[in-house]
Amino acid sequence: MENEGKGLHARVLESLGPAITAGDYPPGTVLRTDELEERFDVSRTVIREAVRVLESMQLVASRRRVGVTVRPTEEWNVYDPRVIGWRLAGRDRPRQLRSLTVLRSAVEPVAAGLAAQHATPAQCAELTEHAMGMVATSRGQQLDAYLVHDVAFHRIVLTASGNEMFARLGDVVAAVLTGRTQHHVMFTDPDPAAVTLHVQVAEAVRTGDAARAESLTREITAGAMAELDVLAP
Amino acid sequence: MENEGKGLHARVLESLGPAITAGDYPPGTVLRTDELEERFDVSRTVIREAVRVLESMQLVASRRRVGVTVRPTEEWNVYDPRVIGWRLAGRDRPRQLRSLTVLRSAVEPVAAGLAAQHATPAQCAELTEHAMGMVATSRGQQLDAYLVHDVAFHRIVLTASGNEMFARLGDVVAAVLTGRTQHHVMFTDPDPAAVTLHVQVAEAVRTGDAARAESLTREITAGAMAELDVLAP
DNA sequence: CGGCCAATTAAGTATGACGTTTTCGTCACG
DNA sequence: CGTGACGAAAACGTCATACTTAATTGGCCG
Structure with a gap:
C-alpha cells in the first residue's frame, strides 16, 4: 500500500x-x-x-x-487545500476547475501588477529564467518540462506580489495548470502566443511596469478561460 | 460566563x-x-x-x-475563516486588513462583471434596494445602518457572480467593511462618491453591462485601498 | 572516530466508564 | 381532543488508563 x-x-x-x-x-x-x-x-x-x-x-x-x-x-471551506484537492480528484472536477480558473483570472493580474512594484532582483531573475525555460520547452512534446516552468513562473509572480493571501494560491494555480496539461491532448504544443506573453510579463515585472504586467497577465488568464470554454462542459 | x-x-x-x-x-x-x-x-x-x-x-x-x-x-491556511478572524482580532490586524483589502480589489471587480451576466432579477432588486439604503443612510451619522447595507450589497454581488469561490469571500468582505467602520472616526459620513458608485454598479448589473460593472467596482475598491493608505501604517 | 543498537520520550491508539444535551414518546390534565 | 410537562433513551462529549509505535538520543563497541 x-x-x-x-x-x-x-x-x-x-x-x-x-x-x-x-x-x-x-x-x-x-x-x-x-x-x-x-x-x-x-x-x-x-x-x-x-x-x-x-x-x-x-x-x-x-x-x-x-x-x-x-x-x-x-x-464548506472551499479554500481548504485538502477540500480543493478532493474535489479536483472527484466527480465535479470540471466545475471545480472552472471555479479556480475564474479565481485565477481575478487574482493573478493584480498579483502581477504588485509583483512589478515589489519583486526583488532575485525574483526577477528567476522569472525570466523560467520564461526562457518555457520558450525552450514549448515545442516538441515536452509538455512535462514546460509545465514545471509554467507552474514555477506563476508561483513566483504570486509570491513576489508581497501579499500573503495571493502567495497561498500558488498551490491552486499549480493544480489548475497541472490539470489542464493532463486533459490537453498530449500531442498539442502550448499556444505560442501564451509563451510570448509570459516572456513579456517577466520583462514588465523586471522593469517595474505594473500596468503592463497586469494587462499582459490578464491576457494570459483570458486565454486560460477561453481554453476552458473549448474543452470543458 | x-x-x-x-x-x-x-x-x-x-x-x-x-x-x-x-x-x-x-x-x-x-x-x-x-x-x-x-x-x-x-x-x-x-x-x-x-x-x-x-x-x-x-x-x-x-x-x-x-x-x-x-x-x-x-x-498557515490563511483562508480559514477562523484564522482570518483571529488575526483580525490580534496584533497584526493592520497588516491583515491590508492583505484582505488587496484581495478584495482583485476579486470584487471580476465578481461584479460576472454578476452582471448571471444575476437573477431578485438579486438585482435586492442590489438596488441596498444601494438605495446606502444613499438614505449616507448622511447624518448613521454609520451602523449604512454598514448593514454596504455589507449586504457586496455579499449579493459576490453571490450573484455564480462562482462559489467568490461567494465564500462574503464574510471576508464583511469583516473588512466592519473593521473600516470601526476605525473610521465615528463622525465622518461615508464618501458621497462611493455611494454614487454603488448605485451605478447596481444599475450596471441590472442592465447586464458587465464591463461597466467591473470598472465601477474597480473604482470602489481603489477607493478602499486609498483609504487604507491614509489610515493604516 | 564512526556507526550501530538500545533506552527513552512523547505522540498515537484502544477501551471502558460516566456525563451531558437533545429529542421523542407517553401520560395526565384542562 | 389538544396541550403541556415529565421522563427515558440516544448519541456525542469527556475522562482516566493502559498499551503501542516511532523517532531521537546517547552510549557502547568495533
Missing part, C-alpha cells in the same frame, strides 16, 4: 473527505460515530479526531443526540 | 488559536500535549482534538517524540 506512514485518523480522513466532497453523502446525511468506528475498524479516538477535522472544514456538523450531519455545499 | 455552550475542545481552540496567530508562540515553538493538558485542566482527548484542528489549519505540526511544533506563517 502507498497508504502507510500516516496516522489512522489521516487514513479515515482520506476516505471520508473525498466521499463527502464528491457528493456520496448528500447534505443532511447523518453518520453515527460507532457506525464509522465499525466501518473503518478503528477506535472512537480515531473517528472523533477525523470528524473534528471534517468539522473544521465545515464539511460536517456534529450535534448531540443526532450524529454527524453533512453540511450543504455552500458552507 | 459567556463561554458556555460549546465543547471544551472549542474553548481550548479559542485560546490557542489566537495566541498562535498573534505570534505569542514563534514558529518552531514546541507544545507538549501533557503540558497543555495541565494548563487547561482538561483531558488528553480534548487537547488532542484541538491540536488536530490546529494541525488542519496548518498552524502546527504534530510529530512523535518531538511534540506539537508551531509552523511558520507562510504555511
Whole structure:
C-alpha cells in the first residue's frame, strides 16, 4: 500500500473527505460515530479526531443526540487545500476547475501588477529564467518540462506580489495548470502566443511596469478561460 | 460566563488559536500535549482534538517524540475563516486588513462583471434596494445602518457572480467593511462618491453591462485601498 | 572516530466508564 | 381532543488508563 506512514485518523480522513466532497453523502446525511468506528475498524479516538477535522472544514456538523450531519455545499471551506484537492480528484472536477480558473483570472493580474512594484532582483531573475525555460520547452512534446516552468513562473509572480493571501494560491494555480496539461491532448504544443506573453510579463515585472504586467497577465488568464470554454462542459 | 455552550475542545481552540496567530508562540515553538493538558485542566482527548484542528489549519505540526511544533506563517491556511478572524482580532490586524483589502480589489471587480451576466432579477432588486439604503443612510451619522447595507450589497454581488469561490469571500468582505467602520472616526459620513458608485454598479448589473460593472467596482475598491493608505501604517 | 543498537520520550491508539444535551414518546390534565 | 410537562433513551462529549509505535538520543563497541 502507498497508504502507510500516516496516522489512522489521516487514513479515515482520506476516505471520508473525498466521499463527502464528491457528493456520496448528500447534505443532511447523518453518520453515527460507532457506525464509522465499525466501518473503518478503528477506535472512537480515531473517528472523533477525523470528524473534528471534517468539522473544521465545515464539511460536517456534529450535534448531540443526532450524529454527524453533512453540511450543504455552500458552507464548506472551499479554500481548504485538502477540500480543493478532493474535489479536483472527484466527480465535479470540471466545475471545480472552472471555479479556480475564474479565481485565477481575478487574482493573478493584480498579483502581477504588485509583483512589478515589489519583486526583488532575485525574483526577477528567476522569472525570466523560467520564461526562457518555457520558450525552450514549448515545442516538441515536452509538455512535462514546460509545465514545471509554467507552474514555477506563476508561483513566483504570486509570491513576489508581497501579499500573503495571493502567495497561498500558488498551490491552486499549480493544480489548475497541472490539470489542464493532463486533459490537453498530449500531442498539442502550448499556444505560442501564451509563451510570448509570459516572456513579456517577466520583462514588465523586471522593469517595474505594473500596468503592463497586469494587462499582459490578464491576457494570459483570458486565454486560460477561453481554453476552458473549448474543452470543458 | 459567556463561554458556555460549546465543547471544551472549542474553548481550548479559542485560546490557542489566537495566541498562535498573534505570534505569542514563534514558529518552531514546541507544545507538549501533557503540558497543555495541565494548563487547561482538561483531558488528553480534548487537547488532542484541538491540536488536530490546529494541525488542519496548518498552524502546527504534530510529530512523535518531538511534540506539537508551531509552523511558520507562510504555511498557515490563511483562508480559514477562523484564522482570518483571529488575526483580525490580534496584533497584526493592520497588516491583515491590508492583505484582505488587496484581495478584495482583485476579486470584487471580476465578481461584479460576472454578476452582471448571471444575476437573477431578485438579486438585482435586492442590489438596488441596498444601494438605495446606502444613499438614505449616507448622511447624518448613521454609520451602523449604512454598514448593514454596504455589507449586504457586496455579499449579493459576490453571490450573484455564480462562482462559489467568490461567494465564500462574503464574510471576508464583511469583516473588512466592519473593521473600516470601526476605525473610521465615528463622525465622518461615508464618501458621497462611493455611494454614487454603488448605485451605478447596481444599475450596471441590472442592465447586464458587465464591463461597466467591473470598472465601477474597480473604482470602489481603489477607493478602499486609498483609504487604507491614509489610515493604516 | 564512526556507526550501530538500545533506552527513552512523547505522540498515537484502544477501551471502558460516566456525563451531558437533545429529542421523542407517553401520560395526565384542562 | 389538544396541550403541556415529565421522563427515558440516544448519541456525542469527556475522562482516566493502559498499551503501542516511532523517532531521537546517547552510549557502547568495533
